[in-house]
Amino acid sequence: MYAQMVKSEATTEAPELLAGFQARIDAGEKIEPKDWMPEGYRKTLIRQIGQHAHSEIVGQLPEGNWITRAPTLERKAILLAKVQDEAGHGLYLYCAAETLGVSRDELTEALLSGRMKYSSIFNYPTLNWADIGAVGWLVDGAAIMNQVPLQRTSFGPYSRAMIRICKEESFHQRQGYDIMMKMAQGTPEQKAMAQDALNRFWYPSLMMFGPSDKDSVHSAQSMAWKIKINTNDELRQKFVDQTVPQAEYLGLTIPDPELRWNEEKGGHDFSEPDWSEFFEVIKGNGPCNAERMEARQKAWDEGAWFREGLMAHARKRAAAKVAAE
């Protein structure tokens, strides 16, 4: 998902404290920043929310790539609004992470040094306009799968950020599907572009949910703490079942010869993505990892004079105001 393979931190507090904390979570209470919480809960959440925030921010890059080349002024305005939303979502999430005692600069520096990750999906390129449709339809569609249940997560600030995000996110998926419909109903060349975009984004989208449950070692503690609500495989299955009829409507073929309805389980059977590719992308060897990090580093470095200048101005004005009083 936007947070993949988030390692649960061990926790060493007294068993009775941990039991009391777990009881609050089991009773459906929200944990707020000033409440007592196990160190492992705090650290795991910083990692997960931070990774989620970084994904929103880095996720602006593949789409921002097409703002100046959108085919109409209306599409351009819509894409600009969507990318602006992603920035907003990143900010909501950074603030939620900061309530846990980490600073914004620390989070940014952890991303830039590679200590913190962002979703693997944003290391794939957006080669043409159909890719912008596929990203909205599939990538935002997959994100929503995970974000809707996270509205019920146990940590209050994270839950509230998720509620805001979910309200805005369905516009993102619909605008992507709208692009795909236009392309799929267009000339044979346009339809072929839509099919090609689906071919390239299908498996990377399935990877967004993280490795299969049987290989996912971090799930149990996070699920008990309600910072993960569904397993990776549950969400992936749901995503496939939701997306298949949408592809059929477009007249596009999902690039999986093994894909078929399984009456018995009431869901589709489908092929696993190539997990070795996933682990390579996570390690930094995806098609765009270097480019994405370069863009973030450049924005951070070249924005330094601006951040510092505004701060200096604010201090000067505050001092002048004190002097005048």
Next chain:
Amino acid sequence: MSNEWPLWEIFIRGQHGLNHRHVGSLHAPDAEMAVKHARDVYTRRNEGVSIWVVPSASITASSPSDKGPLFEPSNSKVYRHPTFFDIPEDVGKM
């Protein structure tokens, strides 16, 4: 000295004359910029007609450990709710 912009808490009044409501926080160098940022971050869909910004450092919050002493006393005072009193139907609406 840290150059990280300080944190502000953002309150927005919606369309219908309700109170300003806390919607979240953001970083900004000063109050003026905080209002501008709040416009972009929290009112992209016409959510508000008025914005308040308050430095987070200026907020004094009750402590979670005071929850009992602060709020439990009102638990036993159910007579503060109108439904505590049975008014005979014959009296009519009250």
